[in-house]
Amino acid sequence: MQKIKLLLVEDEPTLAGVVKETLELNGFHIMHAANGQQGWDAYLSFRPHACVVDIMMPKKDGISLVKDIRNVDEHTPIIFLTAKSETSDVLRGLQSGADDYIKKPFSMEELILRVKTLIKRAHSNPSLNAPKGIYRIGQYVFDHNRQELKHETATIRLSLREADMLRMLAERPNTTTHRKSMLLELWGDDNFFNARNMDVYISKLRRYLQHDATVQLINVRGQGYKLVF
Numbered sequence: 550m551q552k553i554k555l556l557l558v559e560d561e562p563t564l565a566g567v568v569k570e571t572l573e574l575n576g577f578h579i580m581h582a583a584n585g586q587q588g589w590d591a592y593l594s595f596r597p598h599a600c601v602v603d604i605m606m607p608k609k610d611g612i613s614l615v616k617d618i619r620n621v622d623e624h625t626p627i628i629f630l631t632a633k634s635e636t637s638d639v640l641r642g643l644q645s646g647a648d649d650y651i652k653k654p655f656s657m658e659e660l661i662l663r664v665k666t667l668i669k670r671a672h673s674n675p676s677l678n679a680p681k682g683i684y685r686i687g688q689y690v691f692d693h694n695r696q697e698l699k700h701e702t703a704t705i706r707l708s709l710r711e712a713d714m715l716r717m718l719a720e721r722p723n724t725t726t727h728r729k730s731m732l733l734e735l736w737g738d739d740n741f742f743n744a745r746n747m748d749v750y751i752s753k754l755r756r757y758l759q760h761d762a763t764v765q766l767i768n769v770r771g772q773g774y775k776l777v778f
Contacts, residue, residue, distance in 0.1 A: 553576070553578065553664070554577075554596070555599050556579075556582065556588065556600045557580070557581045557582070557600075558587070558588035558601070559583070560583050560584055560605075560607060562583070568660070572661070580595045584606050585606050585607075585608055585609025588614050592618055593699075593701050598668055599668055600627045602627060602628070602629055603629075604638065612642060615627055615642070616645050619646035621692060624671055625671070626667035626671055627647045628648065628667070631651075631652055648667050649663055686719055688700055689758065689761060689764070691716075702760050714750055715754055717734065719776060721776070722776055722778060723778075725769045725775045726773050726775070726776075728747070728773040728774070730773075732744060764778040765778070
């Protein structure tokens with residue numbers, strides 16, 4: 550059974566250590582970040598099933614981090630950890646996109662139960678498993694609707710043709726997408742001129758994806774292309 554991948558963003562080292570150790574003993578795979586900026590980098594690389602985020606942190610606070618995550622991912626469950634009891638802080642946290650909050654001090658049993666409940670709820674709704682127009686490609690987040698390819702080192706604006714082509718490949722990861730079907734869908738004709746145009750776009754996509762060595766856009770000889778990550 551696959552372990553639950555949980556991103557823990559907490560700047561207090563003692564608390565973070567206790568939470569991390571306890572969750573790992575309960576079968577979770579944990580990545581810890583000590584502040585909001587590290588949390589954003591970790592989110593992009595780790596691709597967690599859920600996030601547990603402290604509100605008050607240096608460099609980037611939890612509310613700002615959750616807003617950044619929600620700009621590219623509407624559905625991964627997020628729980629806030631907060632020592633604050635004021636209603637306004639709780640409301641601000643929920644309005645930023647968090648699904649739940651838990652006040653410090655808390656029991657580990659309660660945290661585990663809340664995380665598992667939110668993950669179960671997310672996976673019981675098929676529409677939440679594949680947010681429309683959002684694709685994770687290795688360390689990249691591709692937003693087809695905005696025509697943006699985001700990596701921690703850069704945000705690349707794509708042309709409509711580039712975005713449509715990358716969408717076709719991202720919808721079929723690790724599977725060959727045939728040249729003819731791409732040409733007919735994107736150009737409406739598989740003639741030689743359009744095929745040469747498509748080769749140019751493929752080369753551009755390869756350059757855009759070069760920031761992550763684990764992502765490859767492979768030419769499958771005589772068939773088409775395969776996006777591997």
